[in-house]
Amino acid sequence: MLLVLLAACARSTPxxxxxxxxxxxxYGPPVGIDRTESGISWQILTPGAGTAHPTAQDTVTVHYSxxxxxxxxxxxxxxxxxxATFGLNQVIAGWTEGVQLMVEGETRRFWIPAELxxxxxxxxxxxxxxxxxxxxxxx
Numbered sequence: 001m002l003l004v005l006l007a008a009c010a011r012s013t014p015x016x017x018x019x020x021x022x023x024x025x026x027y028g029p030p031v032g033i034d035r036t037e038s039g040i041s042w043q044i045l046t047p048g049a050g051t052a053h054p055t056a057q058d059t060v061t062v063h064y065s066x067x068x069x070x071x072x073x074x075x076x077x078x079x080x081x082x083x084a085t086f087g088l089n090q091v092i093a094g095w096t097e098g099v100q101l102m103v104e105g106e107t108r109r110f111w112i113p114a115e116l117x118x119x120x121x122x123x124x125x126x127x128x129x130x131x132x133x134x135x136x137x138x139x
Contacts, residue, residue: 026071026130029111041111048106054138056096061085061137067130074125092117107134
């Protein structure tokens with residue numbers, strides 16, 4: 001019985017090392033980065049060469065990875081080996097708002113509050129989520 005309880009309490013640790021003095025990116029956004037009025041924080045990881053921004057009615061092709069607040073990756077098109085294509089108005093509100101800030105070829109990291117993601121309860125990932133999104137194409 002005790003072994004079962006101990007096994008249930010064990011947690012795996014993310015398999016990467018942060019530079020000394022820095023907090024992991026999934027804990028929250030760094031101080032001083034940009035933030036939308038709704039509460040999405042973002043940081044450009046790779047600038048894009050495009051000039052057009054998608055609208056909520058556009059279909060986009062992206063590569064992305066998503067993490068929960070404890071650093072667990074819960075979804076990744078990179079892991080599946082193929083980009084995802086979807087209507088921008090068919091995803092969580094934080095994606096709809098955030099991806100509209102991007103241009104083709106750009107990669108951004110978004111810290112999306114629970115209120116603009118899946119909330120604080122339910123069967124999906126809960127709490128603040130972090131996504132790295134590369135906007136490949138606006139259709």
